[in-house]
Amino acid sequence: MSRFWRLRSGLPREGPGSDESTRKALQSVAASLPEAPRILDVGCGPGMQTLVLARETGGHVTAVDRHQPFLDELNRRGARDGLTDRITAVNASMSALDFPDGGFDLIWSEGAIYIMGFAGGPDTLRSLTSSCLRPLGGITTTHRSNGVSTRQRRTSSDDATDE
Numbered sequence: 055m056s057r058f059w060r061l062r063s064g065l066p067r068e069g070p071g072s073d074e075s076t077r078k079a080l081q082s083v084a085a086s087l088p089e090a091p092r093i094l095d096v097g098c099g100p101g102m103q104t105l106v107l108a109r110e111t112g113g114h115v116t117a118v119d120r121h122q123p124f125l126d127e128l129n130r131r132g133a134r135d136g137l138t139d140r141i142t143a144v145n146a147s148m149s150a151l152d153f154p155d156g157g158f159d160l161i162w163s164e165g166a167i168y169i170m171g172f173a174g175g176p177d178t179l180r181s182l183t184s185s186c187l188r189p190l191g192g193i194t195t196t197h198r199s200n201g202v203s204t205r206q207r208r209t210s211s212d213d214a215t216d217e
């Protein structure tokens with residue numbers, strides 16, 4: 055493992071935010087979710103938000119990242135928290151996602167949308183995931199701005215709005 059990844063290993067999370075900010079963003083879309091939603095978490099890292107999503111929704115989270123040690127850490131945390139059955143960690147690139155049509159109720163990407171470019175990232179993500187997102191399913195992304203705050207942008211499959 056390179057020095058860069060060695061330095062990063064063991065951190066609780068890889069992006070800005072907290073369990074509380076994940077819950078807050080989740081609450082803003084909760085009304086549109088079915089019971090036990092199927093969620094795709096893109097760029098999950100070691101998965102702090104994955105755990106919150108699985109725990110708070112009672113649904114199932116498919117968590118995607120391309121750095122296997124993060125996925126191993128997520129699996130370890132999921133087992134620790136009794137969430138193994140509700141989290142599937144997948145090693146894949148966010149720009150080459152291949153999931154069944156309509157397989158998800160919500161696409162989530164926390165602190166990772168910048169990889170696709172924050173301005174166009176949600177739209178890029180929407181086009182990459184349009185077939186696996188159920189009709190009217192949502193996309194939620196968070197991004198740190200000005201070093202202090204978290205911005206949320208949510209797009210439905212019909213329109214795009216800043217909240």
Ligand SMILES: C[S@@+](CC[C@H](N)C(=O)[O-])C[C@H]1O[C@@H](n2cnc3c(N)ncnc32)[C@H](O)[C@@H]1O
Binds near residue numbers: 146149164
């Ligand atoms: C800033 S971290 C955010 C991780 C996590 N969401 C969090 O908030 O702790 C960005 C993540 O995206 C992953 N990543 C980078 N490029 C990727 C790609 N092309 N496909 C999938 N994951 C990628 C990195 O491995 C890293 O875990």
